[in-house]
Amino acid sequence: MGDYVRWAPPYYGDDSAQALGTRSALYLSLNRNKRSIRVDLKSEDGREAFLRLVRDFDVVLEGNRPEVMDRLGVGYERLRDENPALVYCAITGYGQTGPYTQRAGHDMNYLGLVGLLGLTGERDGRPIQSAGQIADLGGGALMAAFGVLAALHEARRTGEGQLVDVSMADGALSWLAMVAGAYLCDGEVPRRGDGQLSGRFVCYLPYEAADGYVTMGALEPQFWARFCAAVGREDLVEKQFERNGSEAWAEIAEIFRGRTRAEWKSFNDEHDAMIEPVLDLDEALESELVRAREMVVEWEQPELGTVRQLGTPVKLSRTPGGVHAPAPALGQHTEAVLREAGFGEEEIAALIDSGAAAGPNADAAAGRFLS
16 A cells, blocks of 8 residues: 555545555655655565665665664665665664664654754743644755765765665754754753744744734844834834843834735835745745745646646756656556566566565555544
């Protein structure tokens, strides 16, 4: 059946598409531009097939707990025997070393353990979960991409690959570089909702407007001065770094409640005062900015119809990214990948007949791991 994200609701497709597998929106967004093969690493023939494939790979990426791949006979040291230039990236919750190597976890667990969740939210309030997966995506996927690219550059220079050990907890902690740096320097323990960039200053806060919220990001004096002058409150210029909850904050909050988000946007268009509306996701995805930056794309996916997903955030001038292949069904490309790797038709047939490899599972029924 594949991993549970493949089956997590909401679903695209219906039972008639079962031969290729009903795929969830989460799966489609995470797996476009990929191909999928099924190889049984617990079988000798499947393991040997994988080792043969690895000889031509640049990178192997895996997300099992430490030692799992070694037990299967396809850990880094074994793969390096087949391909000394291989970059092997292992993404785990807590890394390949340390006391938590065998511990399970999710994004919120990692954020809690490294201090980030404890600093997120309003002062004296409860910790607030982020809408984006900071540890999973920022601490795991992004750090893995960075690490793999650095190791590939080194491998092409020297011919030697290496193990890239990515811990989502480590990566999430690195997002606190400025906050932790200040604490390690002065020893002052930061409080939730009272960080310099997370709730302390009246010049850097979300404020309630007449119909929602706006952001005020006027850290630099010139932007704050423009705001104060434009609203006729030059007396507030010297109050820029007053604390959230102070008398100055109450006065500023009252000013913001006097206009709608659209009016504050027009205000900022005229005065360049670092004020922007807080948009709901549907508003953001339909906004002029997102459309102009091609950050929502759509394509036709066989058996599923039109699929809309986020675009590519890094814009390359010569080789721009895009969706050139839809998210695959589990095992959709097994035969093609093996064939391209030099396996003969009889070898492929033997692997499939023995169960060491397999194509799409037409009998898989969508599981209900998430509800």
